[in-house]
Amino acid sequence: MIKTGNIKGCLAGKILWIDLSNKEIWTEETQKYAQKVLGGRGINSLIMVNEIASKTAWSDSENLLCFGVGALVGTLVPAACRVDVSTINVFSGGKGSANVGGFWGPELKYAGYDNLIIRGKSKKPVYLFINDNHVEIRDANLIWGKDVYATENILRKEIGDEYIKIACIGPAGENRVRGSAIIMDTAKAAGGSGVGCVMGDKRLKAIVVRGHGKIEVSQPAKFMKIIDQCYQQCKDEPKSKVMRKAPFNLYSDPDWEGWNTNIVIKNGQDDQWEKDKRIKLMNPLTGIPSMQKGTRACYSCPIGCIPFMKINNGKCKSVQGEGFWINTIMGHACRFDISDPEAVAESWLLTNKLGLDGDYVAAGLSWVFELYEKGIVTKKDTDGVELNWGNSEALIKMIKKLAYREGIGDLLADGMVEAARKIGHNSEYYLIQVKGQPSIEPFRVPKGWALAVSTSPVAGRHLRGATMGSKRYGPKPRPGDFGVTDYQNQVKGLVWQGKIKN
Amino acid sequence: MQIIRNSHLCYACKTCQLACSFHHTKTFWPERSSITVSRNPQEGTIEWRMDATCDKCIGEKEPLCVRYCVYGALQVVKEVKDDD
Numbered sequence: 258m259i260k261t262g263n264i265k266g267c268l269a270g271k272i273l274w275i276d277l278s279n280k281e282i283w284t285e286e287t288q289k290y291a292q293k294v295l296g297g298r299g300i301n302s303l304i305m306v307n308e309i310a311s312k313t314a315w316s317d318s319e320n321l322l323c324f325g326v327g328a329l330v331g332t333l334v335p336a337a338c339r340v341d342v343s344t345i346n347v348f349s350g351g352k353g354s355a356n357v358g359g360f361w362g363p364e365l366k367y368a369g370y371d372n373l374i375i376r377g378k379s380k381k382p383v384y385l386f387i388n389d390n391h392v393e394i395r396d397a398n399l400i401w402g403k404d405v406y407a408t409e410n411i412l413r414k415e416i417g418d419e420y421i422k423i424a425c426i427g428p429a430g431e432n433r434v435r436g437s438a439i440i441m442d443t444a445k446a447a448g449g450s451g452v453g454c455v456m457g458d459k460r461l462k463a464i465v466v467r468g469h470g471k472i473e474v475s476q477p478a479k480f481m482k483i484i485d486q487c488y489q490q491c492k493d494e495p496k497s498k499v500m501r502k503a504p505f506n507l508y509s510d511p512d513w514e515g516w517n518t519n520i521v522i523k524n525g526q527d528d529q530w531e532k533d534k535r536i537k538l539m540n541p542l543t544g545i546p547s548m549q550k551g552t553r554a555c556y557s558c559p560i561g562c563i564p565f566m567k568i569n570n571g572k573c574k575s576v577q578g579e580g581f582w583i584n585t586i587m588g589h590a591c592r593f594d595i596s597d598p599e600a601v602a603e604s605w606l607l608t609n610k611l612g613l614d615g616d617y618v619a620a621g622l623s624w625v626f627e628l629y630e631k632g633i634v635t636k637k638d639t640d641g642v643e644l645n646w647g648n649s650e651a652l653i654k655m656i657k658k659l660a661y662r663e664g665i666g667d668l669l670a671d672g673m674v675e676a677a678r679k680i681g682h683n684s685e686y687y688l689i690q691v692k693g694q695p696s697i698e699p700f701r702v703p704k705g706w707a708l709a710v711s712t713s714p715v716a717g718r719h720l721r722g723a724t725m726g727s728k729r730y731g732p733k734p735r736p737g738d739f740g741v742t743d744y745q746n747q748v749k750g751l752v753w754q755g756k757i758k759n
Numbered sequence: 760m761q762i763i764r765n766s767h768l769c770y771a772c773k774t775c776q777l778a779c780s781f782h783h784t785k786t787f788w789p790e791r792s793s794i795t796v797s798r799n800p801q802e803g804t805i806e807w808r809m810d811a812t813c814d815k816c817i818g819e820k821e822p823l824c825v826r827y828c829v830y831g832a833l834q835v836v837k838e839v840k841d842d843d
Contacts, residue, residue: 323791331765331787332776332787333777333787334782360773367788367789367790409801410801420797442800443800469782469790470788470790471784471786471790471791472786472787474786476779477786481781488827488829492829501770501830550803552770553770554770554771554772554830556771556773557772557773557777559829561772561830577803578800578801579800641834715830
């Protein structure tokens with residue numbers, strides 16, 4: 258039995274519906290949903306259950322692409338900026354979702370909407386312009402085919418407002434590459450479940466939002482008292498300072514414990530990377546840390562973990578952008594055995610620019626590298642690209658092939674499980690995937706992490722409950738004292754982390 | 760009293776803009792803030808502006824923008840009068 262409650266304050270008040278097939282736009286009250294479920298994903302899920310008939314496929318016009326912004330987003334609650342993107346999962350056919358930070362979510366609430374639900378498919382490429390209650394479906398001819406950076410620049414120029422917030426897809430999403438992301442504010446990716454692929458399938462290139470409104474709370478003085486307590490908790494948390502330097506910096510110490518617990522080498526052939534490679538990649542003077550020119554935070558976030566990167570040397574000198582994560586070390590470096598820091602940074606920024614999910618790229622393409630090693634895929638299949646471990650140029654070429662569906666990229670773009678079926682020769686044996694979605698996660702060493710990733714509803718991702726021992730962020734009381742490789746208490750740890758990593 | 764900003768410490772999270780709007784309106788309304796922050800993720804630039812509507816959070820213990828800036832980018836400094 259669902260309990261219902263009367264929600265006062267915090268909500269923007271409306272859900273915006275857009276049908277791209279017949280160009281209809283309408284709104285409904287949020288309240289009737291908010292009485293039953295909390296948050297962006299809660300309402301998205303309820304709408305999906307109510308509106309999508311069983312057996313609907315992700316590529317059917319009836320599939321919904323739902324953007325949900327949580328009840329507290331837009332207020333001063335620390336880090337309340339997240340957006341849930343829900344749709345039918347392109348890998349499993351079940352419920353799919355992805356979660357992303359940035360500035361787009363709060364802007365949608367200031368425009369007056371808690372959720373944005375997109376139905377149908379446009380015949381021609383379009384983008385949405387939401388300016389408070391003025392909502393338009395516009396022709397996207399000018400931006401179709403452009404990468405994320407160019408798309409944003411053209412839209413800012415065309416609309417003439419520097420404060421617009423943009424969620425868009427790159428060429429990968431347009432080409433319906435399964436592992437495509439929706440990129441918000443240039444560098445924050447809603448990556449899982451193939452949400453960018455669904456957006457591309459609907460021929461929707463971008464959603465531009467500008468909001469001028471306000472979010473009211475029911476008892477402002479009491480609300481602010483609780484905010485103060487939250488801020489004090491963030492201040493008292495010793496890990497805050499570490500996060501604020503961008504977490505990847507932990508790996509500049511070649512003996513950092515994460516090197517032994519979080520890392521997967523050569524598509525899962527090993528869990529340990531040679532020390533000289535760790536040092537080359539993460540040398541504070543010449544490696545990845547030397548490219549960090551600043552740190553940024555998402556909206557109203559007191560943690561601030563986004564590095565601003567600028568490549569210092571090599572042929573990609575001066576290439577720059579936000580974002581470089583531990584995932585990048587796990588995925589773009591270790592999985593391919595690439596220790597060249599410039600190449601790793603370049604490949605990551607390219608992934609953002611083309612609108613690809615970095616984990617799909619890392620897990621999927623490293624699988625193809627292994628097939629090359631085993632002789633199952635040959636130079637003939639790759640248009641002459643030699644997929645040897647450590648070959649960073651090959652990785653860059655393969656990322657482009659994947660995004661633009663060139664050569665073998667066309668085969669891989671339809672999903673790695675489907676590709677394995679076509680390639681044959683027992684190639685699926687080497688593919689690490691959960692419910693069809695390739696996974697970069699470490700499964701052997703960190704017990705709680707592996708358990709959470711294996712059972713995650715997003716399939717093979719670590720943002721629903723994954724934990725590395727009990728010394729992580731989380732609500733108090735904590736579920737006992739246990740280490741990364743212990744077996745006991747990991748289930749409690751999963752539930753504990755699941756409450757915050759949502 | 761003056762509010763000063765150290766650009767090297769700013770993470771461009773816009774919390775100051777939001778907190779300021781709460782002082783003015785008792786709601787969360789960034790458009791009604793004395794502070795405007797914009798950031799260009801491609802170029803790495805941050806623009807931070809404070810306009811003349813800032814009243815240094817009159818009635819509060821300290822300016823809310825300073826209070827909620829966990830990065831220490833905003834600070835209150837007392838204006839020193841030059842006696843000479």
